Amino acid sequence: MVAAPDVPRASSDALLNAQPAPKSRNMGQIIRWLVLFFGGILMVMPIAYMISTSLKWPHEVYNVNLIPEEPTIENYTFVLEDGRFYWWFVNSIIIATITTISNLLFDSLVGYTLCKFRFPGRTIVFIAILSTLMIPTEMLVIPWYLMSQSFGWLDSYWGIMFPGMMTAFGTFLMKQFFESVPDDFIEAARIDGLNELQIWWTVAMPLVKPALAALAIFVFLGNWTAFLWPLIVTNSVDMYTIPVGLSGFGDEADVAWELIMTGAAISTIPTLVVFLIFQRFIIRGVVMAGLKG
Amino acid sequence: MYRNLTIRQKQIVWAWGFLALPVIFYVVIRFYPTGNAIVISFQNWNLLGDRTWAGLENYKKLWNDPVFWKVFQNTFLYLLIGTPLSLILSFVIAYHLDKLRFMHGFLRMLYFLPFMTSAVAMAWVWRWFYQDVPIGLFNNILAGFGIPQIAFLQSTTNALPSVLAPAVWAGLGFQVIIFMAGIRAIPTSYYEAAKIDGVGWWTVLTQITLPLLRPTIVFIVVFSSIGFLRIFDHVFNMTTNNPGGPLNSTKPLVLMIYDTAFNGFDMGYAAAQTVVLFTILLVVSLIQLRLLRSN
Numbered sequence: 295m296v297a298a299p300d301v302p303r304a305s306s307d308a309l310l311n312a313q314p315a316p317k318s319r320n321m322g323q324i325i326r327w328l329v330l331f332f333g334g335i336l337m338v339m340p341i342a343y344m345i346s347t348s349l350k351w352p353h354e355v356y357n358v359n360l361i362p363e364e365p366t367i368e369n370y371t372f373v374l375e376d377g378r379f380y381w382w383f384v385n386s387i388i389i390a391t392i393t394t395i396s397n398l399l400f401d402s403l404v405g406y407t408l409c410k411f412r413f414p415g416r417t418i419v420f421i422a423i424l425s426t427l428m429i430p431t432e433m434l435v436i437p438w439y440l441m442s443q444s445f446g447w448l449d450s451y452w453g454i455m456f457p458g459m460m461t462a463f464g465t466f467l468m469k470q471f472f473e474s475v476p477d478d479f480i481e482a483a484r485i486d487g488l489n490e491l492q493i494w495w496t497v498a499m500p501l502v503k504p505a506l507a508a509l510a511i512f513v514f515l516g517n518w519t520a521f522l523w524p525l526i527v528t529n530s531v532d533m534y535t536i537p538v539g540l541s542g543f544g545d546e547a548d549v550a551w552e553l554i555m556t557g558a559a560i561s562t563i564p565t566l567v568v569f570l571i572f573q574r575f576i577i578r579g580v581v582m583a584g585l586k587g
Numbered sequence: 588m589y590r591n592l593t594i595r596q597k598q599i600v601w602a603w604g605f606l607a608l609p610v611i612f613y614v615v616i617r618f619y620p621t622g623n624a625i626v627i628s629f630q631n632w633n634l635l636g637d638r639t640w641a642g643l644e645n646y647k648k649l650w651n652d653p654v655f656w657k658v659f660q661n662t663f664l665y666l667l668i669g670t671p672l673s674l675i676l677s678f679v680i681a682y683h684l685d686k687l688r689f690m691h692g693f694l695r696m697l698y699f700l701p702f703m704t705s706a707v708a709m710a711w712v713w714r715w716f717y718q719d720v721p722i723g724l725f726n727n728i729l730a731g732f733g734i735p736q737i738a739f740l741q742s743t744t745n746a747l748p749s750v751l752a753p754a755v756w757a758g759l760g761f762q763v764i765i766f767m768a769g770i771r772a773i774p775t776s777y778y779e780a781a782k783i784d785g786v787g788w789w790t791v792l793t794q795i796t797l798p799l800l801r802p803t804i805v806f807i808v809v810f811s812s813i814g815f816l817r818i819f820d821h822v823f824n825m826t827t828n829n830p831g832g833p834l835n836s837t838k839p840l841v842l843m844i845y846d847t848a849f850n851g852f853d854m855g856y857a858a859a860q861t862v863v864l865f866t867i868l869l870v871v872s873l874i875q876l877r878l879l880r881s882n
Contacts, residue, residue, distance in 0.1 A: 584765045
């Protein structure tokens, strides 16, 4: 999996670089590198300034220097002692985790069934699920709200989570990846006396682990940053997710930008850290999901 | 009973057993609400009183609502500026990044990092950047060069591009990664042939690279267009004191829907707007697919 995309690269590298390199070509490469390097630094500047400002005392916020003169974690202490961010953080973790697990199970089960079983109604179910990709969430929020109201789901974890428990994107992604699981494996497991549920879980699932990881990243990130629906369905401050909480907090903090930046940093740092640890893996997942999904 | 079934029949039982819960989910949480939204769009309802049939009244009201046309224009401005801008930027970055080996992974990380951030958090960061002197970073930098400050978010002409900037910024890394994967998937034999024929880089780019990247370009255009047409998080958070302002100059359709439904409680009118949004997304995607896929 890792090596595959690099194979054609190796020969094109030879084409582009391993020739008697003329001086101008080297110069060109250096300029290209420098431009891209400074472009990349500019790209991360908003994140850098967010973190830098969250470590500044209020009087220094108006300074454009990136490195705080006297770094302080006072803002973090203040924001976290307030208690609300703590709850929003916990809410977001719980919601994103449960939704991710649900998607991993159901999207892969449905994807597997549509891929490996032949049964009446298969095409219809597949097309029906695929067609929901065309329906924008924004069209559904009003009916979802009415539904939540009549079932008493407003302002609850379930209310925030239920629309995203399964996704057509995930189902389609998993179906694509189950195509690569040989039918012989499944047939062999059947002869060994495993039932279909066992075959899915013990034979097929371990073979699509990279796809499951890619899906997990997308679903988790999507739910961690989700804003519109949680904004609609939650009323009480205790039920807010981080983005909803941060939005209200920003208004309330008014001109205390160091506190707003601290809140923003608290909501962003976890995903950044996860990314920095699993960088290669996540980028590979994004490419897989983007190209196959 | 189950024992007496043939292998094929057992398979059918298992398949539908696996699909039972998901099928209920898709019917109840996706299809029913879609139909429901369309039905509500033909009704008058303020959540408290009775639902009454309104026929096409909501749609007529929308047609005659000057705010809607302003919003319609804004929504397409987000699309028409955002999509080409991010397409060109991400292609240029990917094209050049692909040719570099030295610290390649590090550079790629710099460009991708913004994709991992939350739109709400970054909207607030950019909002701070846009503040007047002595608060905002951009105006402070401008002031450092002696340039008069710019009213980013307060001006009706500057506000929309200012709100759009962080949305383009955050999505760029994803598109760069997809473009690089696309560029790498092009068989090197094409380049070798071009090399033998001695054609220049511009010809290689326009005659080989870009045509072979067509599927990647189609994907990115459709994907990012849908994103820009549905822009909400950035606008809402950068203009919380006056959502969609100043003077509705940044208000996109999704914000109008949110306002109508959850501040005005005019559910029928809001539902009609969602149906319009759905139609726009469908039409734009279909047109793009047709234009970009043909020949």
